[in-house]
Every structure is written in C-alpha cells, then in structure tokens.
Amino acid sequence: MTETGRLHPSDNAGSAGNGGIADYFSRRWRGEVPLLELFWRDMVVVGSLVNVATTVIALLILAAKLPTWWALAVHLVPLPYNLFLYGSVLKTADSTEFPSAGMLKLGATFWIVLASLL
Numbered sequence: 001m002t003e004t005g006r007l008h009p010s011d012n013a014g015s016a017g018n019g020g021i022a023d024y025f026s027r028r029w030r031g032e033v034p035l036l037e038l039f040w041r042d043m044v045v046v047g048s049l050v051n052v053a054t055t056v057i058a059l060l061i062l063a064a065k066l067p068t069w070w071a072l073a074v075h076l077v078p079l080p081y082n083l084f085l086y087g088s089v090l091k092t093a094d095s096t097e098f099p100s101a102g103m104l105k106l107g108a109t110f111w112i113v114l115a116s117l118l
Contacts, residue, residue: 025084031092038092039104043085043111050078051115079116086112 027033028042058075089108093101
C-alpha cells in the first residue's frame with residue numbers, strides 16, 4: 001500500500017483478492033504488474049520455459065513415431081499464452097511512463113517472433 005492507504009499496482013491483491021488464475025491474467029491485462037516484471041519474469045523466463053518444454057515434448061512425440069498432428073498440437077499449445085503476454089507487455093508499455101518502454105516493446109516483438117518460430 002502507498003502512504004495514502006491505496007493499493008499499489010505491485011501489491012498482490014487484485015480486484016478478486018483471491019490470487020487465483022483469473023487474478024493472474026486480469027492483473028497482467030490491466031497493467032497492474034510492473035512492466036519490467038511482466039517482461040523479464042513472465043515473458044522471457046516463464047514464457048520461454050513453457051515454450052522449451054512444449055517443444056521438447058513435441059520432439060519426443062515425433063521421435064516415438066506418434067502422429068505428426070499430435071506433435072504440432074503440443075507445440076502450438078503455448079501460443080495463446082504467448083499472445084496474451086505479448087499483448088499485456090504492449091498494453092502496459094503504452095500506459096506507463098517507463099523510459100525504456102519502447103525498447104521493451106521491441107524486445108517483446110522479437111520474443112514473440114522467436115517463440116512462434118521455435
């Protein structure tokens with residue numbers, strides 16, 4: 001909380017206050033998560049780990065000679081999450097006065113292209 005008793009965007013309490021999955025997504029979409037945290041932790045670290053994990057699983061499916069469409073489906077599973085993170089970073093960068101917001105938007109664009117291709 002701030003000195004005036006108001007909730008700060010970095011506080012964990014969202015509008016629902018329960019900290020559940022809906023709160024996780026809504027806080028990011030509303031720009032309540034700090035931009036650097038959203039970009040580095042959520043997008044670069046967590047998003048990349050999810051992409052690597054699904055790619056490895058997809059490759060294992062191919063190596064096991066299972067149907068190719070299974071591997072493709074597994075590989076594409078993180079795409080909605082990736083697009084959500086990308087949109088959240090862009091929205092938050094547009095609504096903040098952060099000096100490097102433009103560079104973070106460029107970095108997010110680079111990341112979404114890489115995440116989509118790999």
